[in-house]
Amino acid sequence: MCLTSLLSDPVFLSGPVFGRPARLTDMSVTNSQDHILVYLNVRDAFTEKIQKIIISGVPTTFSFFITLDEIRTIWINKTLSEVTLTHTIKYNTLKNVFTIQRSWKDEKPLTVRTLEEARKIMTEIDAFKIIPISQLDKGSRYRVRAKAKLSKMTLPFYLHYILIMASKWEFETDWHTIDFDY
Secondary structure (H helix, E strand, O other): OOHHHHHHOOOOOOOOHHHOOOEEEEEEEEEOOOEEEEEEEEEOOOOHHHHHHHHOOOOEEEEEEEEEEEEOOOOOOEEEEEEEEEEEEEEEOOOOEEEEEEOOOOOOOEEEOOHHHHHHHHOEEEEEEEEEHHHOOOOOEEEEEEEEEEOOOOOOHHHHHHHHHHHHHOOEOOOEEEEEEO
16 A cells, blocks of 8 residues: 555544644634634644544544633723634544534535545634624724633443543643734
């Protein structure tokens, strides 16, 4: 088997190099004409153990926690938006496809054939509308915070003995923060 075909095989299980913890990267905050938009990626979330669980057909959910606060100098910061977004992946072993449902997208679940495509979709928030611009005050300072977490997995009854080891499969990133003026 050549390396190219091995890498495109959905059961190819390569975890992060040297077991680095999952972390948020490439976070940015921008705006459209009407909304404040958040972009971010999670790196090193797909450890070998998590990939094995997914390939075995167990649904797995990544949760993204995003908040937008107005920064105040005298008073406590005011939270304007606080959301939890979820991405759930399930591998269909008979059809050899991954199905991904994203809570913040009003669309049918996405179906992809490779683990690489599934990883990209699972670990990316792309142009999430956190708040309408009309709700911001000109001249004020704001803070967007985000983190990601592998939600606890619900295993089938016959696999509950694995729950003892489940904590080793979980991850939670540190908070990532961006301040901006409007």
